[in-house]
Amino acid sequence: MDMIYEADSDKTRERDNMGGYMTLEASVIIPLSFCCFILIILYTFYLYNHLTVYQSCYLSALRGSQLKNASNGAVKAKTEKELGKLLDEQVYMYQLDHTSSVTGSEIRVSAASFMYNLTSEYGLYNEKRLKSQRSVSLKRIDPVRYIREAD
Amino acid sequence: MSLIIIMLLLLIISSIYDIRTLHLPVWLVSAIILLGLTAVIKDIMSEGLNPGAQTVRICILIMTLIILTASEKIRTDTVGIADILILCVICILLRGEMLILTLGVSFFLVGSYSGILLMIKKADKKSKIAFVPFLTLGVVISLMICGLKGMRWT
Numbered sequence: 001m002d003m004i005y006e007a008d009s010d011k012t013r014e015r016d017n018m019g020g021y022m023t024l025e026a027s028v029i030i031p032l033s034f035c036c037f038i039l040i041i042l043y044t045f046y047l048y049n050h051l052t053v054y055q056s057c058y059l060s061a062l063r064g065s066q067l068k069n070a071s072n073g074a075v076k077a078k079t080e081k082e083l084g085k086l087l088d089e090q091v092y093m094y095q096l097d098h099t100s101s102v103t104g105s106e107i108r109v110s111a112a113s114f115m116y117n118l119t120s121e122y123g124l125y126n127e128k129r130l131k132s133q134r135s136v137s138l139k140r141i142d143p144v145r146y147i148r149e150a151d
Numbered sequence: 152m153s154l155i156i157i158m159l160l161l162l163i164i165s166s167i168y169d170i171r172t173l174h175l176p177v178w179l180v181s182a183i184i185l186l187g188l189t190a191v192i193k194d195i196m197s198e199g200l201n202p203g204a205q206t207v208r209i210c211i212l213i214m215t216l217i218i219l220t221a222s223e224k225i226r227t228d229t230v231g232i233a234d235i236l237i238l239c240v241i242c243i244l245l246r247g248e249m250l251i252l253t254l255g256v257s258f259f260l261v262g263s264y265s266g267i268l269l270m271i272k273k274a275d276k277k278s279k280i281a282f283v284p285f286l287t288l289g290v291v292i293s294l295m296i297c298g299l300k301g302m303r304w305t
Contacts, residue, residue: 017174019231020165021279026229027265031258038251 049113050132056086057109057136060100064107065140075140076102079109087111102140110135154193155294158186158244162287165237169281175233187240234282241286249297257282257289 022030064079079100087098098111112133161183168175245253261282268274 017172017176018180018233018236019173020169020175020233020237020281020283021173021231022234022261022282023229023276024265024269024274024278024280025276027261027280027282028269030230031262034254034258038255 046132050134052090053087053111053113053132054134054136056083056090057098057111057134058138059086061107061109061136061138064100064102064109065138072102072104075107076100079107083109083111087113105140106137107140108135108137154186154190158183159287159290161186162237162283162290165233166281166284166287169233169283173231173279173281175231175283180233180236183237183240187243190244231282234286237283237286241290245290245293249293252293252297253286253289255289256292257285260288261285 060079060083063082064075067075067078070078079102080098083098083100097114098109100107100109102108110133161179165175165179165183168179241253242250261280264285265280268278268280269276274280
């Protein structure tokens, strides 16, 4: 009789309650898989930004180099404008820092991105840690200025 | 502010139930789900329909409902259904950064506790422990670190 009563009470408990437990095995495996997923997501952001920064540097240097018979200042302004436009449109969740230098024969562009949005605003995360930096140098297509500076 | 207090209160009551019996009453889980729904409705009313965030939240809600309806068929002994539902509600309620912090803290705590139990051989791998107290601790710690701005509905 006691057995039947126990079975009935178990059924009642099963119906009125929901399991709020986790096995030890699961509680070790789930945090590990959670960390792996978070790291993969962070790494994909980092990789995407790294490649975007590289592509933007190259494209802006190329667009700057296509200006014919222009002063170094004008080429630099054009390069930085293009770089800013490209990076603002494409880089996600990152803070940007870029510099460029132009001589008669060469355009050098370098850009870096730092992660800022995830937890850094709460002071938990060092924003300079996931830094991705690329620099590109291209020859200017301006033969007259090149020959003058070479002399 | 009142919603935060209600959420913390419900989580603390759930933790007490969970520690005592490893089970949560249906009314308590339903109250937590209702709280999640209230927060979403309040969010939509104040901010309007925001395609990205709203879509994610609606997906989580649909997932919760599917789990709820299919719980009898897919039930396993690894993780309790109440834990899954409360996790879904927490995912709806918190913002991205705070959610990652909350889940990270609670999983780290529960993982460390289980690891210690396994190492000193107090329990085997099929033993069951309460998860909601660790989740409550995670929410409290992330609230202390991030403040109220991590919540969707403050």
